Amino acid sequence: QESDILGFTRIRRVAPIAVNTHGGRAKCLQRLIRLDLPVPETVALSFDAVHHLAEGQKFDKQALLRVFGDAPLLSVRPSSEDPDWGGPGAILNIGMNDARHAELTASHGAEAADALYLRFVQSFAVHVERLDPELFEFDASTPVSEALKSALEAHEDETGEPFPQDAAEQLGQVLRSMARAWEGTTARLLRQAKGAPADAGLGLIVQAMALGVGPGESGAGVIQLVDSDTGAPLIKGRYKRQSQGREAVSGEVDALYLTRDTRGPSLEEAQPEIFATLVEISKKCRTRLREEMQVEFTIENGKLSILDAVRVPRSSRAALRIAVQLAEDGIIPRTEAITRVPARSLTELLHQQVDPSAKRDVIAQGIAASPGGAVGRIVFNSSVAQSYQSRGDPCILVRRETTPEDIRGMHSSVGILTERGGVTSHAAVIARGMGVPCVVGASMRINSRERTLELADGRKLQEGDLLTLDGSAGVALLGAVDMLPPVKDHWYLKLMEWADAIRDIGVRANADTPMDAALARDFKAEGIGLCRTEHMFFEGDRLTVMREMIFASRHEDRAEAIARLLPMQRSDFIELFRIMEGLPVCIRLFDPPLHEFLPSDREGAKELAEALDLPLSDVTRRIEWLSEFNPMLGMRGVRLGITFPEIYEMQARAIFEATIEANKHGAPVVPEIMIPLVSAKREVELVKTQIDGVAAAVRTENGAEFTYRLGVMVETPRAALRAGDIAQNAAFLSFGTNDLTQMAYGLSRDDAGRFMNAYVQQGVFPEDPFHMLDFEGVGELLKIGAERGRLARPDVTVAVCGEHGGNPESIAFCREAGFDYVSCSPFRVPVARLAAAQLVV
Ligand code: PEP
Ligand code: MG
Numbered sequence: 001q002e003s004d005i006l007g008f009t010r011i012r013r014v015a016p017i018a019v020n021t022h023g024g025r026a027k028c029l030q031r032l033i034r035l036d037l038p039v040p041e042t043v044a045l046s047f048d049a050v051h052h053l054a055e056g057q058k059f060d061k062q063a064l065l066r067v068f069g070d071a072p073l074l075s076v077r078p079s080s081e082d083p084d085w086g087g088p089g090a091i092l093n094i095g096m097n098d099a100r101h102a103e104l105t106a107s108h109g110a111e112a113a114d115a116l117y118l119r120f121v122q123s124f125a126v127h128v129e130r131l132d133p134e135l136f137e138f139d140a141s142t143p144v145s146e147a148l149k150s151a152l153e154a155h156e157d158e159t160g161e162p163f164p165q166d167a168a169e170q171l172g173q174v175l176r177s178m179a180r181a182w183e184g185t186t187a188r189l190l191r192q193a194k195g196a197p198a199d200a201g202l203g204l205i206v207q208a209m210a211l212g213v214g215p216g217e218s219g220a221g222v223i224q225l226v227d228s229d230t231g232a233p234l235i236k237g238r239y240k241r242q243s244q245g246r247e248a249v250s251g252e253v254d255a256l257y258l259t260r261d262t263r264g265p266s267l268e269e270a271q272p273e274i275f276a277t278l279v280e281i282s283k284k285c286r287t288r289l290r291e292e293m294q295v296e297f298t299i300e301n302g303k304l305s306i307l308d309a310v311r312v313p314r315s316s317r318a319a320l321r322i323a324v325q326l327a328e329d330g331i332i333p334r335t336e337a338i339t340r341v342p343a344r345s346l347t348e349l350l351h352q353q354v355d356p357s358a359k360r361d362v363i364a365q366g367i368a369a370s371p372g373g374a375v376g377r378i379v380f381n382s383s384v385a386q387s388y389q390s391r392g393d394p395c396i397l398v399r400r401e402t403t404p405e406d407i408r409g410m411h412s413s414v415g416i417l418t419e420r421g422g423v424t425s426h427a428a429v430i431a432r433g434m435g436v437p438c439v440v441g442a443s444m445r446i447n448s449r450e451r452t453l454e455l456a457d458g459r460k461l462q463e464g465d466l467l468t469l470d471g472s473a474g475v476a477l478l479g480a481v482d483m484l485p486p487v488k489d490h491w492y493l494k495l496m497e498w499a500d501a502i503r504d505i506g507v508r509a510n511a512d513t514p515m516d517a518a519l520a521r522d523f524k525a526e527g528i529g530l531c532r533t534e535h536m537f538f539e540g541d542r543l544t545v546m547r548e549m550i551f552a553s554r555h556e557d558r559a560e561a562i563a564r565l566l567p568m569q570r571s572d573f574i575e576l577f578r579i580m581e582g583l584p585v586c587i588r589l590f591d592p593p594l595h596e597f598l599p600s601d602r603e604g605a606k607e608l609a610e611a612l613d614l615p616l617s618d619v620t621r622r623i624e625w626l627s628e629f630n631p632m633l634g635m636r637g638v639r640l641g642i643t644f645p646e647i648y649e650m651q652a653r654a655i656f657e658a659t660i661e662a663n664k665h666g667a668p669v670v671p672e673i674m675i676p677l678v679s680a681k682r683e684v685e686l687v688k689t690q691i692d693g694v695a696a697a698v699r700t701e702n703g704a705e706f707t708y709r710l711g712v713m714v715e716t717p718r719a720a721l722r723a724g725d726i727a728q729n730a731a732f733l734s735f736g737t738n739d740l741t742q743m744a745y746g747l748s749r750d751d752a753g754r755f756m757n758a759y760v761q762q763g764v765f766p767e768d769p770f771h772m773l774d775f776e777g778v779g780e781l782l783k784i785g786a787e788r789g790r791l792a793r794p795d796v797t798v799a800v801c802g803e804h805g806g807n808p809e810s811i812a813f814c815r816e817a818g819f820d821y822v823s824c825s826p827f828r829v830p831v832a833r834l835a836a837a838q839l840v841v
Helices: 024-034 047-055 061-066 099-108 110-128 144-161 167-183 185-194 273-288 314-330 334-340 343-349 382-390 404-411 426-435 490-502 514-522 535-540 542-550 554-579 602-612 616-626 638-643 647-667 682-703 717-719 724-725 737-745 753-761 778-792 808-816 824-841
Strands: 008-010 044-045 076-081 090-092 204-210 217-228 233-241 293-300 305-311 362-364 366-372 372-379 395-399 415-418 438-440 445-448 452-455 460-462 466-471 475-478 504-509 528-532 585-588 672-675 711-714 732-735 796-800 820-826
Touching: 024 044, 024 076, 024 204, 024 273, 024 305, 024 404, 044 047, 047 167, 047 204, 061 167, 061 293, 076 167, 090 110, 090 167, 099 110, 110 144, 110 167, 167 185, 167 204, 167 732, 217 273, 273 293, 273 305, 273 404, 314 343, 314 504, 334 490, 334 724, 334 824, 343 824, 362 528, 366 426, 372 382, 372 796, 382 395, 382 404, 395 404, 395 466, 404 426, 404 535, 404 824, 415 466, 426 438, 426 824, 438 466, 490 824, 504 514, 504 824, 514 554, 514 824, 528 535, 528 554, 535 542, 535 554, 542 554, 542 602, 542 616, 554 585, 554 647, 602 616, 638 682, 647 682, 672 682, 672 732, 682 711, 682 724, 682 753, 711 717, 711 724, 717 737, 717 778, 724 778, 732 778, 778 796, 778 808, 808 824, 820 824
Parallel strands: 372 395, 395 415, 415 438, 504 528, 504 820, 528 585, 585 672, 672 711, 711 732, 732 796, 796 820
Antiparallel strands: 008 044, 044 204, 076 090, 076 204, 217 233, 217 293, 293 305, 362 475, 366 438, 372 466, 445 452, 452 460, 466 475
């Protein structure tokens, strides 16, 4: 009698109910019953039972019905393993027929009886028999008795039969139709999109109705103890008299507030005792279910029933506060609070966000390259961006793609939108570093001659038009859409404190400028893992000096330009060391191909010729000379350093002189110098000899001591394979997974965006490998490199500093492989810190 009636289980304290056999709702109802809450009689159908129903297996409906006693009214609701996977909508008032209608008319009044019957006929006709919904819709002015009559007639007209009167028959049909709906293709695809396995099961819950209509205080509602947007403690919910299910929250105007409210009547005033009981019950649910629950209740003639409870729906911000508050109240351990907040959701919190409830007109769709929301006016080039910024008018830089030349424009913009590019294209990397929202590879066309933006639907936008960028969703929206502010509140800080206390892999930041470094400190990075020094050369008048250096054809001229760059670099490093207060700072020597510093069009070349006081033809000839067929595989990184040793010498000198200077004032600095794009041991030897020489010279000149660590960036496959050799001259190996991915696949990081979507859609790559580390291929290079490096030099520090460093799955991989730290853009540092802690729990 207690359990297993034909695979149906009466939910009791001891009934065998599990989430993976009966679903989350069934399990939760059992918990409510164990808390002695007034839950009406409830029966759970297991995944297996429901599957058999869908297959058409017969079952004894009468036996199921008998569980509920004499002539009951029932509801059926879905119970999937994870509530996010959805399921068919609830059906209420099963069992209504002419006889019940007559009885209820006598006991509850005609109005209530008509309403109950009508509601059931409507949902049965539309959701079970799949009749045209329009035939069963009535406007609010139609009297219920009339609507009921029309609905019953419409049913008979459509099916040729009177409305089914047998309760067992009704129940059987409802159950079977819900079981089949779950197995339909659309439902399956929808839930798979939410991460459900292909064979996810559905359980069903059959429950005796508490009516919510009729004499006395009757109605239904929901209650929760926190605000869904902020997570702040607050009694929230609505109650509607003479209603059922969730009608009170479906935007009905005549619902009551729960607590006293100036806007209208409340349950607290109308029914203080019931209200107090409800609050007690909600609190009990919170502590005993160890979660903030939304409780669904019904009052029937003054008697309270609890029908169901679900996790309070919540924003990312609320999820964080709820988890921390539960831990602070001793309801869950801190470690559990850490696991309850999805690490990625932090990115969302640390940026201003486009208000999800605001009206939006999506004008272009692309790749979400850097999160957050921004509103600004469209500009098509850097100089216009700068003039907007100088006027204090926020702008969004819209480019086909960005190049290092655009850096000033990017710094002057609040958002970046490009037509081309993927997640590690120039625009994406720089934008993430700056914490500026960015969408790349967007579905639109820039007409640079007309200075217009042509949208897929034919509309055209011009410079100065207002645009909203949603870098978290990867879309551009027309006009200025409302924003939600970023949060770094008590709850965020607490959670991060707990996370840092347990994590066992270091987290540093990639930071190029003092502004980045300050951000890195703010996000509690344990140092700088990658300072891309070339970015410092794009600032202000340095670009001109840089260009002079590149244009020098004689050694003396080059030395002269370099001498002017030295003090600038030195002051950069002094500033970085000052901000980082003794934390490690890893400075990468100059990496990009020189031509990146040159103008890309004729107009730019003319400007440069003027600045350098050279004939235009000299300038264009030099640009041609410097241009390469394959610059990313050409003279860049250490190759440039070995060909023009003056550049690395100057940088090393700037670093050492800055170290001496910083040591005079603050915590001692041990700079880390990193050589990019290495592929052979000899490259490291040459650069090491050169830099050791500079260090010796600087020591003597200044009569000061300092130490430094020289390391290698492992970003060519050969460097990973030869890591044993290379580590002999390297105190650390830092894997540059952007270039390593590019070279392992032979896949241009700047062009991959063009076909990446097709590749991922057709399953060639499970994910964009620039976005998600390819564990099998690139990952193997990482493991080989770390292993061979460590074997040759056990104390070598192993790290990753590519974009993957901030990605939770990659962090898990690196931790598993024994890496010492990961380094990522400042805004991803909190994500990395939390993700790393979650790996320990
Ligand atoms: C890398 O290649 O992974 C890297 C960090 O360097 P960059 O992105 O500057 O090439
Ligand atoms: Mg690189």
